[in-house]
Amino acid sequence: MAILYLYGRTRTSDLYALPSILAKVPAEWLVPLVALFVAGFGVKLALFPVHTWLPDAYAEAPLPVAVAMAGAMMSAGIYGLVRFVLTPFPQEALRPFVLPLLIVAVVTQYYGAAMALAQKQLRRIVAYSSMSQMGYVLFGVATMAALGVGGSVLHLLNHGVAKALLFMAVGAVVLSTGGESLDEVGGLARRMPYTAIACSAAALSLAGAPPLGGFASEWMILAGGFGSGQAVLSIIAVAGSVLTAWYALWLVKRVFFGPLPEGLGGVREAGASQMVPMILLAVVALAVGVYPAPFVDWVRGALKLLALKM
Numbered sequence: 001m002a003i004l005y006l007y008g009r010t011r012t013s014d015l016y017a018l019p020s021i022l023a024k025v026p027a028e029w030l031v032p033l034v035a036l037f038v039a040g041f042g043v044k045l046a047l048f049p050v051h052t053w054l055p056d057a058y059a060e061a062p063l064p065v066a067v068a069m070a071g072a073m074m075s076a077g078i079y080g081l082v083r084f085v086l087t088p089f090p091q092e093a094l095r096p097f098v099l100p101l102l103i104v105a106v107v108t109q110y111y112g113a114a115m116a117l118a119q120k121q122l123r124r125i126v127a128y129s130s131m132s133q134m135g136y137v138l139f140g141v142a143t144m145a146a147l148g149v150g151g152s153v154l155h156l157l158n159h160g161v162a163k164a165l166l167f168m169a170v171g172a173v174v175l176s177t178g179g180e181s182l183d184e185v186g187g188l189a190r191r192m193p194y195t196a197i198a199c200s201a202a203a204l205s206l207a208g209a210p211p212l213g214g215f216a217s218e219w220m221i222l223a224g225g226f227g228s229g230q231a232v233l234s235i236i237a238v239a240g241s242v243l244t245a246w247y248a249l250w251l252v253k254r255v256f257f258g259p260l261p262e263g264l265g266g267v268r269e270a271g272a273s274q275m276v277p278m279i280l281l282a283v284v285a286l287a288v289g290v291y292p293a294p295f296v297d298w299v300r301g302a303l304k305l306l307a308l309k310m
Contacts, residue, residue: 002036018088030093037085038097045077045134048108058127063171066123067164074130075156078137082153086141094144101142102225102233106240109135113243117250120182122170125251126163132244133159133206139237140221148224150299155217157295158288162205162214165281169199172270172278173255179264182251187260191267196256198278203248205285208241213288216296 007013010021022030039050046054058066085094112132119125137159140152172195179185189196205212208219218241225234269275288295 002033002040005036006033015083015088019090022088022093023090027090027092030089031096034085034089034093034097038081038101041077041080041084042104043077044080045074045138046108046131047104047134047138048111048131051108051112051131054131055124055127058130059121059123063167063174066126067167067171072160072164074134075160077134078141078152078156081138081141082149086144086149091144098142098144098228099230102139102230105135105139105142106233106236107135108132108138109237109240110243111135113240113247116247117243122174122180122182122185122251122255123167125182125247126167126170129166129206129244129247130159130163132240132247133163135240136218136221136237139233140224143221143224143228143230145224145228146303147220147227150296150303151217151220151222151224153299153302154292154295155214155221158205158213158217158285161281161285161288162202162212165198165278165285166202166206168274168278168281169195169202170255172274175274176267176270177264182254184261185255185264186258187256188264188267189256191260191264192256192269194269194275195278196252198282199256200252201282201285203252205289207245207248209245211286211289213285213292215289216292 003013006018009025010018012018012021043050043053058069061069109132112128112130112135116125116128116132119128133155137152137155140148140150140155143149172192173185173188174180176192176195177185177188201212205214208214222234222238225237
């Protein structure tokens with residue numbers, strides 16, 4: 001609806017031509033259009049309260065499809081916000097959405113983390129953790145500040161790598177043990193040591209622990225929040241990172257440590273087709289964290305299209 005209405009009034013769908021055209025349009029006419037775009041991409045991001053499709057989609061999808069969803073699909077929502085909202089619309093039309101989006105981002109962050117802690121089904125834990133991470137990413141975009149938006153764009157890379165790695169590790173556990181619930185697995189570190197390492201790397205990256213990739217992007221997002229003057233909400237978002245570390249490391253502990261359930265004594269690592277991608281993604285997560293400069297340069301170049309300097 002937003003795209004059709006925008007085209008009907010401007011007679012163009014050229015994203016590079018729209019900024020100069022929309023700059024001459026009264027902001028009160030543009031605010032409803034921005035609201036439609038935000039609502040549409042908010043569903044794609046599984047923001048609270050339009051997130052209800054997410055857990056069932058992750059739980060019921062075939063494992064390879066779930067890995068692709070976790071690593072890439074939800075990022076399309078943030079791409080849409082940056083590309084179709086921040087790029088063409090003037091600041092006057094965006095300013096009314098800063099505070100509401102920051103609040104939605106924080107609520108999504110906390111709700112997703114709390115729901116992840118309440119789950120026992122492995123794939124639902126990963127699903128709600130993705131929801132919580134999208135709260136972080138939206139927070140950076142909603143600051144409308146260069147550092148925050150840049151951190152969100154960088155976090156798309158880090159989240160995609162870490163979440164795909166986490167889902168691959170969970171998938172390897174499911175394939176090797178047949179267990180889909182935390183009650184059916186445990187103590188697998190001795191039986192599946194490489195999967196345990198890969199899962200731990202993914203969990204620590206999601207938790208923003210150095211020297212993994214998630215640290216740099218989460219720091220940029222939260223620094224952008226403080227730099228934009230939203231100190232209270234930024235403090236709340238920083239405190240929410242404790243919940244992220246809680247559910248991520250709790251998942252690793254429940255799956256790979258503690259007593260080994262009966263019947264899993266013969267469990268072994270998944271095959272090379274599962275292990276090689278996990279090792280490669282773990283290396284990427286570490287490389288981005290140790291030397292993020294090339295990736296930050298990519299982000300800096302992209303922000304030039306938004307007239308933002310990082």
